[in-house]
Amino acid sequence: MPFDVPLPSAEARARADRRSVALWLLAVAGMVWVMVALGGATRLTGSGLSIMEWAPLSGTLPPLSEAEWNRLYDLYRTIPQYALVNQGFGLEGFKQIFWLEWAHRLWGRLIGLAYALPLAWFWLRGRIPAGYRGRLLLLLVLGGLQGAVGWFMVASGFEADRTTVSPYRLVMHLGLALGLFAALLWTGLGLLRTGSGTAPGVASLRRQVKAAAWLVVAAMLAGGFVAGNRAGLAYNTFPLMEGRLVPEGYWQLAPAWTNLTLNIAAVQFNHRLLATLAGLAALGAAARAWARLPPGFARTACLALGAATLWQYGLGVATLLAVVPVWLGTLHQASAVLVLATALIALHGLRAPERLG
Template identity: 35%
Template sequence: METTYSKHRPVAIWLFVGVGMLIIMVMLGGITRLTGSGLSIAEWKPIMGAIPPMNQAQWEHAFEQYKQIGQFKYLNSDFTLTDFKHIFFWEWFHREWGRLIGVVFLLPFIWFIIKRKIDASMIVPLAILFLLGGLQGAIGWIMVQSGLNENDLYVSHIRLAGHFITAMLLTSYTLWFGLKLIVPVREIQYKPGLRKLNLLLIVVLVVQLIFGAFMSGLHAATAASTWPSINGAAVPPGMLTQGSFLQDISHNLITVQFIHRGLAYLVTLLVVSWWWNARKSDPRSLLHKIHIVPLLLVLLQVLLGVLTVLNARIHIPIALASIHQCVGMLLLLSLVTSLFISRGKDGATYLYVKPPRPEDAIGTL
């Protein structure tokens, strides 16, 4: 007889594929920002926009639209059509991947409906999922449109951070939904202390990811390409020069980098503390099996962050920055997974029973 978990397995795999595609989508967004490509397409055509310019006239028309905005006039006025095609590609590919995600979510959904793989308990979560996906696309276009003028050289890094965090909300929700379908109830542990620490970690990490978006949006790594010091100081000068506290922590490059580094150390300490406590869980539990993952990811994340800063003397190293961003997302998702597993209620902890040995059964005869 087919169990509930085996019945839901195809739907869970579908959702996990979506999680992977969303991670790639966010990485493409990061590359788009770092290459200055985000304002290269001045129109939003969800369907027809899937086809890039196909001839010289169409390319000239797209380039002429780009010439009307401030980014071209004040920053890239020396661009040739070849230069424009390069930045056009990244923004187009970013949007194209978003369209592909829509197809990957929609077509299997229809198939699951036909095959009756979707039950009543999934309707509301799926509706929320599609709503979040559509909202994310709309937020992306609103963000781009805000920069299509004669005054802004880039889209605001504040809007960029908002777009990034809503993408992570969508990705985390999709992961949580998939875990609900495939993780057996017996694996849900009652670990109130660990759960509280896990929640604190997620909150601090989200703030860190916001400042990571600020770092990317402002290219703040170039303000101090040294480590462990920040331009030779533990607390660099020039951090309180923007006129107000909020302005400094959101727009001052050296302040943003100082906060980002400090939060990285805090996240690392919290993850080490979480790992130390999680290692005491039952060795046969899923929680114990994955407890090392956040620790490995945070150590890798710190290493990548250091390498990115050290190699950002003039330009941001896009490959390192992209991998750094990816590992940060994976760290968040690993903590979402551990929170899911440790969210059990008092008295509902699954007790792992050691299977009887053959010699024990013989002794009872």
């Protein structure tokens, strides 16, 4: 007579569903991380303007004939970037920048599939945890919006007076990518950390980590303006900028607020200042965690935040001194997401885990 196999309890099934959805969301967050790095590489190589059509479906395939390659190359030759930067580099030169931008867009499409298809599967099988359906749908909308904002950014580079995209649209695109990454990571962590309990006496430390996290975000967005203005190609000394702590000409543009977004001296100084403040806050939080927290998840996460911030700061200085080589600039942008991730993990480690509903 066969043994009866006991069915899993409702609580065990709920835990399994939460874990499965969490791992899926964390995997998609990892893909977004790669997307940010690819975006940095396309910007640094000037590849982002090589594809002048937004074709979400038909653009999945690369050119399959010489005639199609020539058609796309002829389109590219109509924009200022070709005339002022790449004139005469030929079809082979065009192909080199095309493939990187095509891979960037293809990866974005793959992220969409990696999110939408599992979402539908979890939804139809009733495996989405209670209270998460609306949040997961919102993340789907944000992902679609990111694609539209990406094209909105690229289209700004086709204007008559530009060889690069608008710094404002670049920061909008970067900020939305970081927000999407943060939302995916935070939601995944919330699903994984179940049960009860909290670390004692961590309220002030959590406030310090939160301050460090916001400073990290501010430094990353300021870095977007550095990238959008190609400000990393100037003032390639550290810690002073042409022998001055605050560079000459910080307020030279009018109206005054445009200095914060378009003045090369100002945007680079702001990025340096915010990065320094973020580094000090993160290292201070790591030191407090080392001294006050018992060994465990929260302490390790705070120490990782300090280490990641120190690594990123060193990379930033090296990138500046080397006058922004593509590989180092790309690594710097990718490592910025690492700092954001460790900040979010540290914040999550310092909060009371959720109880299953």
